[in-house]
Amino acid sequence: MINRIIKPLLCASSLLALAACSMAPHYERPDAPVALNETAQSEKMAADIGWRDFYRNQQLQTLIEQALENNRDLRVAALTVEQVRAQYRIQRAQLLPTLNATGSGTRQRVSEAISETGESYIAEQYAAGVGISAYELDLFGRVQSLKNAALEQYLATDQARKSTQLSLVAEVADAYFTWVSNTELLSLTENTLKARQDSYAMVKRRYDSGLASELDLSQAATALHSARVDAALYQRQLATSFTALEVLVGTSLDADNLQTVWNDEVMLADLPDAVTSEVLLQRPDILQAEYNLRSANANIGAARAAFFPRISLTGSYGNANPELDNLFDSGTRAWSFSPQITLPIFAWGANAANLDVARLQKDVNIAVYEKAIQTAFKEVRDSLQSQSTLDAQLEAQQDLVTASARSFELAELRYQRGVDSYLEVLDSQRSLNTAQQALITMRLAKSRNQLTLYKALGGGLQEHTADQETNQVSFIP
Incomplete structure (x- = not known):
């Protein structure tokens, strides 16, 4: 029965x-708020390049691996995905009784007073x-629309997790490069401090022998104390950058075991020359914005169904x-x-107001989606435009360091022979030190530009490079 x-x-x-x-x-x-490039794609997209193949430095690969396992922000993002997934399952369950x-x-x-027999029982x-x-x-699709909205929210949250991973991989690489640069800057400053200590001792001997003036001695002392100030500054910067790296990795690190020498050949791989801007539509942050837009579109269906029985x-x-x-x-x-x-007969405009809210939320999400595309387009375009100028600037900076080193060498010889004053030596030494610092900073800027372009093109989700035939990007409707 x-x-x-x-x-x-x-x-x-x-x-x-x-x-x-x-x-x-x-x-x-x-429609995209910017003109998308329809040129043919290269054989390999930047998003297809695994982070182990892009970041060639073994120590950096280890740091990224540790960060993916221990970083708290990424852990929170993953747990949030599971939470929203459970909320979607709750909403989906309402479709069935x-x-x-x-x-x-x-x-x-039962008392006697109300008993039919006149007796209690x-x-x-x-x-x-x-x-x-x-x-x-669900005749008018209200529950179905709410279920669809919950599904799109779940997909959007998963894309937010992927965006967090992209940012984390790039931030770990940037923090590591910053730490290496600060290490080189501190080493350069310590060498400069040692050189200025030797120069001060030399000038002091010449002063004691009557071959140098008190002005020369004061200038040498000024340069020495300036180098001491710089050394303390870079020591603080080095400690700060190392702490930032530890926070991103999520565990304690041993600075003695990390590489402190910059090597451009083993740091980063080259990215594809040809890039289509259609790839930007597959970035996690843009997909997240689109899923949120689809969720708002589904909520309009639920708001409309409220007008019906x-x-x-x-x-x-x-x-x-x-x-x-x-x-x-x-x-x-x-x-x-x-x-x-x-x-519903008289709701005093509540249902109409709810529908207006749903429509306005969709308009807001359209603006957010368009803004995400504009931001992605700007990041890629700025990185590509900076690439060629950074290469030329780095080459020129290297030539400047070579020329400044020769100028300093000649200035020292002329001072020792009594041709020029010690001020010429200080100016040449200061120019060389500034050029060397700028070279280190320029190397960091170039590496940052490359990793920013890699991230802007969606690189950093995969550990290893995927085959083009087996890694076609698909959109989940």
């Missing part, structure tokens, strides 16, 4: 849920069965008997079926 009543009810409810119409507008991807088993018992004394009632409570027939079903089937021992005897079967329809 239970199968003849409950099973048809469940099947009918499921069919109604599947056949429900949707009030959500047809989704169309907004919930079947509950119930059992109840009542025992009460003890009344008992026991029941057991299964039932469906307030299941909504809402039908809910409540039913039960089981046994009832005044005696617990005979609860499941023949003749004790009982059932109930209670449909309910609710039609």
Whole structure:
């Protein structure tokens, strides 16, 4: 008997849920706010290059691996994805009726005043069965729209996790490069300090012998103390950059075991020369913005469905008997079926306001989506434009260091022979030191530009480079 009543009810409810119409507008991807390049793609996209193949330095690879395992921000992002996924499962479950088993018992004394026999007595009632409570027939797609919105939110959250991973990989690389640069700057400053200590000792001997003036001695002392100040400054910067690297990696590091020498050949790999801007649409942050837009579009369907009747079903089937021992005897079967329809008449504009909110939220998400595309386009364009100028600037800076070193060498010889004053030596030494510092900074800027371009093109999600045939990007509708 239970199968003849409950099973048809469940099947009918499921069919109604599947056949429900949707009030959500047809989704169309907004036009890009920038002109996308339609040129042919290169054989390998930057997003297809694994971070182990792009970041060639073994120590940096180890740091990135540790960060992916221990970083708290990435852990929070992953847990948030699981949380939103559970919320989607909750919303999806509302499409089908919930079947509950119930059992109840009542025992009460009926007073003489209300007893039909004029005598008090003890009344008992026991029941057991299964039932469906307030299941909504989704005739106008309200529950379906809410389920679709929850699904898009889940997908958006997953893309946010991927964006967090992209940022983390780039930040670890940037922090490592910054630490290496600060190490080289401190080493350069310590060498400069040692040279100026030797220069001061030399000038002091010449001063004591009457071959140098007090002005020369004061200038040498000024240069020495300036180098001491710089050494303290770079020591502080080095400690700060190392702490930042430890925070990103999420564990303690041993600075003595990290490489402190810059080697351009083993730091970064080259990126593809030809890049189509259509690739930007597959960036996690842009996909996140689009999923949020699709979620807002689905919420419009739920807001529209609120103007139409809402039908809910409540039913039960089981046994009832005044005696617990005979609860499941023949003749004790009982059932109930209670449909309910609710039609909004006067909501004082609440439903219309909810619809306006849903539409405005969609407009907001369109603007956010367009802004994400503009930001991605700017990041890629700026990095590409900076690439050639940074190469030329780095080459020129290297030539400047060579020329400054020769100038300093000649200035020292001329001073030792009494041709020029010590001020010429200080100027040449200062120029050489500035050029060497700028060279280190320029190497850091070039590496930062490369890793920024790699991140801007969506690189950093995969550990190893994927084959072009097996890594086609697909959009989840």
